[in-house]
Amino acid sequence: MSHARFAIYHLPDGPLADMGSAWLGWDARQGMAPPRPDVAEVAGDAGALTSVPMRYGFHATLKAPFRLREGHDVQDLARRTALVCDQLAPFALELELRCDWGFVMLRPCVQTPALQALEQALVTRLDDLRAPLTPAEYARRQPELLPERARAHLDHWGYPFVLDQFNYHLTLSNGLPKPEAEALRDALAPTFAPLIAQPMQVHSVALLAEEGDGRMRMIREFPLRG
Template sequence: MNFRRFAIYHLPEGPLGDFGAAWLGWDARGVKAADRPAVAGLPDTAEALTDVPRRYGFHATLKAPFRLAEGHSVDDLILRCGLVCDHLSPFLLDLRLSLDWGFVALRPHAQPPALHALEQALVTRLDDLRAPLTAAERDRRRPDALPPQARAHLDHWGYPFVLDLFNYHLTLSGGLDQDRATALVAALAPVVKPLIAAPMEVRAVSLVGEDAEGRMHRIEDFPLRARTTSST
């Protein structure tokens, strides 16, 4: 398949990953539509609540979607991802259900150094494979509304919320008004609680490609192979 953009995601595995994919209705790991689970007390249909994030699947962005630079191929990207991940260590994240700026998501209570090292390496060491933003792509990020540091990151790295502004999150909704967002948190909490009772291991990242309809497909996983004496 020809993909128009690529990204590096963390795609959770196990019961949490299965629930997230089903909740959003698109399984980027399995590359298929997913049957949505029954969740009581929703403030709207699951389809309406997740319309925007559905096409991306249940994921955390580590390097935001980008077009390949001229002269480079997906094989170059696969090779480079493997080399980067060979020198990075797995780690644990203790997750919580959160509501920020109208978006419901799972976020870590704290971001360990190993997470920052992973994101920084993927953002910086793959960037020569990224085509520069077009004027239209830059404008879609509304640069004039961004803080100066975020705007500087947008111009240098192609995405505003990287490095010192990076926040790991697993999105569970589109942007919602306060009442619907609060009601969604209440509805999801009893379903999600047992899935995040134990810390989640981040042991690999995934290269994904965006199809013509905007849906993300897992292309290849890259284990974090470096040995570590601590999981956090």
């Protein structure tokens, strides 16, 4: 099967992953739609609140979706991703439930040097495999609205929020008006608080492909072996 785009994500595992995937309505690792949980405190339809992040599953972006440059295939991408991961060690992140930019999300209390090194290596060392953005892809990023540094990253790396602009986040909602986002955060807190009481282990990254239905599915996972 041919794929339009590939991405490198961190996919949490264990009970946190199960709940995050169920809440969003898509499990990218299993390539299936799990039953949505009944979160009594949530006002509104979960599907309507999560329609955008649902397509990508419960994930944090490390290298944003991209098309492969002509002359390269998914085997090249997998081999190169494995080489990066062979040199980087596992680590842990302490998470908190937040409401930022109108999105409910889980974010690290601190972006550790190990996390920053992982993102930087994947962004920079795989970029020769990435096809340049088409004019339409570039325009969709609304470069005229980006800060200068983010626009420079878009021009160079094909995505604005990388390197010094990178923020690890596990998105749990569509963009919402601030009062609605804050209410949803508070409603989800009792469900997610026990799942993030201990630091989350980051011991692998995943290669995913976007299929014809627009949803991301995992192709392969790569352990951090450093």
